[in-house]
Amino acid sequence: MSLAGSEPLAISPHLHREITTARIMWGVTACLLPAGLWGVWQFGPRALLVVLVALLAALAGELLVGLLRSRPTVRDGSAFLTGLLVGYLLPPGVPLYVPAAASLFGILVVKGSFGGLGNNWMNPAIAGTVFAFFSWSAARRGWIAPLAWSPPAGASWAEPLAFVKSAALTSGAHGPIELLASAGYPVSRFSQALGGWLHGALGLGIDAHYLDLLFGCVPGSIGEVSPLLLGAGSVYLFRTGIITWHVPASLGGTFLVLVAVFGGLPYGAGFFAGNPVFHLLSGSLALSALYMACDPATSPMTAKGKLIFGAGVGALGALLRLCGSAPDGLPLAIILMNIATPLINGLTGPGRFGGGSGRPRA
Amino acid sequence: MSGRKTFPSGGIELASRKSLSRGSAIRNALIPPIATVPLLQHLGTQALCLVKPGDRVEEGMAIGGASGPISARVHSPIPGVVTEIAEVTLASGQRSLAVRIELDGSFSRFQARGWPSLGPDLPAEEIVALLADGGVVGLGGALLPSHLKLSIPKGEPVDVLVVNAVECEPYLTGDYRLLVEKPRELAEGIRLAARVCRPKEIILALDQSSDHAIEALAAAAAQAGCPISAIGLRSKYPQGDEKQLLKALIGREIPPGETPLAVGAIVVNVATVYALFEAVVLRKPLFERVVTVSGGAVRSPANLKVRFGTPIGSLIEECGGLKTVPKRIVAGGPFIGHTVLDLSTPVTKGVSGVVALTAGEVHEGTRTPCIGCGRCIEVCPMGLNPIRLLKQVEHSLGAEALEAGLLDCKECGCCSYVCPARVPLVEGLRLGKRAARSAEAVR
Numbered sequence: 016m017s018l019a020g021s022e023p024l025a026i027s028p029h030l031h032r033e034i035t036t037a038r039i040m041w042g043v044t045a046c047l048l049p050a051g052l053w054g055v056w057q058f059g060p061r062a063l064l065v066v067l068v069a070l071l072a073a074l075a076g077e078l079l080v081g082l083l084r085s086r087p088t089v090r091d092g093s094a095f096l097t098g099l100l101v102g103y104l105l106p107p108g109v110p111l112y113v114p115a116a117a118s119l120f121g122i123l124v125v126k127g128s129f130g131g132l133g134n135n136w137m138n139p140a141i142a143g144t145v146f147a148f149f150s151w152s153a154a155r156r157g158w159i160a161p162l163a164w165s166p167p168a169g170a171s172w173a174e175p176l177a178f179v180k181s182a183a184l185t186s187g188a189h190g191p192i193e194l195l196a197s198a199g200y201p202v203s204r205f206s207q208a209l210g211g212w213l214h215g216a217l218g219l220g221i222d223a224h225y226l227d228l229l230f231g232c233v234p235g236s237i238g239e240v241s242p243l244l245l246g247a248g249s250v251y252l253f254r255t256g257i258i259t260w261h262v263p264a265s266l267g268g269t270f271l272v273l274v275a276v277f278g279g280l281p282y283g284a285g286f287f288a289g290n291p292v293f294h295l296l297s298g299s300l301a302l303s304a305l306y307m308a309c310d311p312a313t314s315p316m317t318a319k320g321k322l323i324f325g326a327g328v329g330a331l332g333a334l335l336r337l338c339g340s341a342p343d344g345l346p347l348a349i350i351l352m353n354i355a356t357p358l359i360n361g362l363t364g365p366g367r368f369g370g371g372s373g374r375p376r377a
Numbered sequence: 378m379s380g381r382k383t384f385p386s387g388g389i390e391l392a393s394r395k396s397l398s399r400g401s402a403i404r405n406a407l408i409p410p411i412a413t414v415p416l417l418q419h420l421g422t423q424a425l426c427l428v429k430p431g432d433r434v435e436e437g438m439a440i441g442g443a444s445g446p447i448s449a450r451v452h453s454p455i456p457g458v459v460t461e462i463a464e465v466t467l468a469s470g471q472r473s474l475a476v477r478i479e480l481d482g483s484f485s486r487f488q489a490r491g492w493p494s495l496g497p498d499l500p501a502e503e504i505v506a507l508l509a510d511g512g513v514v515g516l517g518g519a520l521l522p523s524h525l526k527l528s529i530p531k532g533e534p535v536d537v538l539v540v541n542a543v544e545c546e547p548y549l550t551g552d553y554r555l556l557v558e559k560p561r562e563l564a565e566g567i568r569l570a571a572r573v574c575r576p577k578e579i580i581l582a583l584d585q586s587s588d589h590a591i592e593a594l595a596a597a598a599a600q601a602g603c604p605i606s607a608i609g610l611r612s613k614y615p616q617g618d619e620k621q622l623l624k625a626l627i628g629r630e631i632p633p634g635e636t637p638l639a640v641g642a643i644v645v646n647v648a649t650v651y652a653l654f655e656a657v658v659l660r661k662p663l664f665e666r667v668v669t670v671s672g673g674a675v676r677s678p679a680n681l682k683v684r685f686g687t688p689i690g691s692l693i694e695e696c697g698g699l700k701t702v703p704k705r706i707v708a709g710g711p712f713i714g715h716t717v718l719d720l721s722t723p724v725t726k727g728v729s730g731v732v733a734l735t736a737g738e739v740h741e742g743t744r745t746p747c748i749g750c751g752r753c754i755e756v757c758p759m760g761l762n763p764i765r766l767l768k769q770v771e772h773s774l775g776a777e778a779l780e781a782g783l784l785d786c787k788e789c790g791c792c793s794y795v796c797p798a799r800v801p802l803v804e805g806l807r808l809g810k811r812a813a814r815s816a817e818a819v820r
Contacts, residue, residue: 026804028790029711029732030391030547031740036748036797091745133746133798316751316762366386367760367782368620369632 036132039257040092043306044099046248050302051103053244054237057161058107062237066102069114073098076122080131093132097121100140103238103302104346105147106174108157116150117143137353138313141346148341155341161240163203163232172201174235175228176298176342183281190282191293195224203232228296235298242301249305258309261321262328266304269329270345271295277337294336298343303332307346313353320356320363327352381585381611384621387758388613389791391547394738395586398550398671398678403558405682406668406695410480412455412686413465414440417473418726419514420521421447428476432459436486437662440476443509449522450512454664454684456482468689468708468715468722475723478686487661492565495658501573504657511656512663512726517541517617517646518713520727523653526643527573536641537627538576540567540650542583543610543617546710549730551667552647554680556583556590559651564597566654571603574643580626581607584616614712615789619644621758633785648729668724670696674703674733683724689731690720703733704741712790742799753792753802759785763792763802770809775816783809 055063077094081087088094101118121143126135147154158174172178178200179191188194206226213219227233231241238245252258271291278289294300299307308314308328315324328348335344417423424441434440434453441451453476461477509524529535540563544552555563571579581594591607598605610616610625620631622644629640637644645653648666655661664685671678676697683692689708693699707714708728717731724731753763761782769778783806792802 025705025716025741026801026807027707027711027713027715027788028794028803029705029707029714029716029734029739030794031742031799032795032797033740034797035742035799036745039748039750039797131746133748311748311750313749316749316754316764318755320751364762365754365757365760367633367785368386368624368758369630369635369785 034255034257036093037091039311040096042255042257043252044092044096046251047096047099047103047238047245047306049248050231050241050244051099051238053231053241054103054107054239057163057231057240058159058237059162061159062107064111065105065107065109065114066099066237068111069102069105069118070095070098072115072118073101073122076119076127080123080127084131086131088131091132094122097126097140097143100238100307101143104140104144104236104299105154106157106235107159107237110151110153110157113147113151113154117147117154119143120146133312135312136356137350138307138310141307141350145347145350158234160201160234161203161232163205163227163230164201165204172234174342175200175224175233176336180342188282189284189288190279190290191297192222192224192290194282196222200224203227206230206232225292225296228293239299239302242296245301245305252305252309258305259318259321261318262308262314262325263304265322265325266308266329266332267295267300267325269326270300270304270333271329273330273333274337277333281337298336299345300332303328303345303349308349308352313356315356315359315363317360317363317365320359323359323363324352324356327355382608382625383611383613383616384624384758386760387756387791388615388621389756389794390613391794393547393586393612394671395548395550395553397548398669398680399553401550401554401679403551403554403667403680403682406684406687406692408455408480409684409687409691411460412453412457412478412480412684413475413688413721413723414451414454414478414686415465415467415473415475415723415725416441416451417467417471418451418520418685419449419512420519421445421449423473424448424451426462426474426476428459428462430459430461433457433482434459434478435482436484437664439512439662443522447522447525449514450510450662452512452662452664453478454686455480456484466719466722467725468717468728470715475686487659492658495569499569499572499657504569504573507657507660508653510662511652511660513649513652513656514663514726515646516648516652516666516726516729518709518727518729523645523649526645527570529574529638529643533638534641535574535576535638535643537578537580537643538567538571538574539619539622539626539637539642539644540570540579540581540605540647541617541619541622541644542581542587542647543622544584545612545614545617546712546714546730547614548671548732549669549710550671551669551680551729553587553590555647555651555667556587556594560590560593560597562654563594563647563650564601564603565658566650567598567605568601568603569657570645570650570653576643579603579605581605582622582626583607583609584612585609586612614791615758618758618787618789620787633782663726666724666726666729668692668728669730669732671730672703672707672733673735673738674699674701676700685725686723688721688723689717689728692724692731693720693733699733701735704736704739705734707732707734712794713788744800745798747798747800750797752795752797753800756791756795758789758791759787761785763806764800766809767800767802767805770805770812775809775813778809779813783813786810
């Protein structure tokens, strides 16, 4: 009986859950892939190029940091994930220096300079993208009409959120979907046919614009446009415990309630006249709530802290989306709440055992 | 089944892997031709050596005497001749003097012949004396001499006596086998324990998977004249720890640094109850115990009744040997047990299992940076912030760590088990506790 190969001394516990940091990162990456492939399919090779540049810049930045600190970290998957998210957050038609600069800023400045994975206090992908947005106006344009809109009639349309934001005050419509319909915003043939079938067979009158938003048949940022595929990917994350329900639920809940209450104001429709479904399906809500806001390094550690954080992102996100100058606002809301994370962690520590009910006094 | 009682915060649900050995009835391990019997097998000070090389010893004869207020006697597991008194390393890493005995002679003394009836009136003092004579200690892991635990200071009422058969460590099934195979003996043991500490109520706590063992034991206890209530708790680690156990059963929290008596409870492990039965009824001292030999690397996992001083390696051989090279061999359960460096390490009173784990079971990894996911906080049953404590310890912020509850940590291992970055939390906190205690000792 030989013990060769077993370790000499190891400290308890002698069992570990299978999951590792690298598995978490690569797992999240895998869950993001369907939505990204959809974006590349809809917007063409240009979208693929943007994502690849973002990825390569992120990996190059991580390699550089690893060389400087003589501690290689590329294989933990976190830089790949950052690069992927940068690509997902950008419109497909941006100049290629935008993804490169955004990834490098995220990896080198936001993450590397603070000590690498786990020490960054802001989501590197969002911070890099926001840096690019504020630096170049070209980073905020570059929409490409989706393949589903055939023929390429609508090449010059902006993504739905940007479109309704700029047109809300001037139109006579009472809500975003009505505005899209009255402005003749294109609809894919698939959603038209599905909408017609739903109406005929089930008696459901659903505007085809909703279906386009759900499936991702609209212009938009490469990885954001398909809430359906982003949601489907997240099922695995929930099932494996990589993410918990706390942040998505409180974020989504707060955001949707606020949008329902105040969302009608830009249209002069008063309170309680918002359209939460439109806001649920548009912009980066799915990507923000299910992926970016759940980043372990930049969100609080306890369940209570996660609920507070999510509610903060939801509230700030609703405020920025309805009143801000940028169309979406959620990514910005996430990095604003990232700043509050250490404070939330300090306020929501666990309750120590032994202070509770002792022996009842006779 | 929902509505199972358990402790409310922290803890982990895990694959118990008990099915490897659960169905295997307790069988006697081979008698070791040479037994190496350490004199430190309990909490407290090492027993005084009562023999010298060349002495002839009988099975069950005292070879170590209690050496102080907290100490326990040690008995010879086999008849034979003392060949050597030498220092050995225990599974726990402690060093201890050990008596080496070469097998020779007969086993007439403790052959099973039924048990004499003690009647209902055996005085409590006599029971306590027999426990001290028999070297009985807590076999659940703490190894506190049982005569001390059961000696309740005057004026301290005991609301509840809890017999702990939860056995929350994965792989271990020795307590379960005792429940199934020895209901009458356990019932008598419980009756005797209750005579000493006079509880208002007796609760048998077990895991929900052992529900089927309740009926026979409850019937035996009723027949012995001491009714018990049995509660099958939800399968969750560390449900068997006395703090989590009492929280789940009676809703009371033992304050930091206190014992169960602070909340009016006494907790006795089921294997200890069996040892109590043997020591008091059969006048048989504690020189053997049930050890689960299991793990993915062991060919035929089993529950063996093992005499102390038997080398751990020979138990594995008795269970068919190893089928693969183990990553770690653990004495005790995988969560709080210790890795064995040397297969000649003897089984002692504290060794509840020998678990040979494969790499696929250990899931080891190298330490990577903490990603701040908070899993360690979520699972800590003591409501601590393990990663923050570790950072405080690593940055020599001992006072802050103590303030934050460092000494509440009981090294149950939940935090290290779930950490995706493989941060050695338990190891770091253990070092921090040791540093804090030695700083305290200096002052």
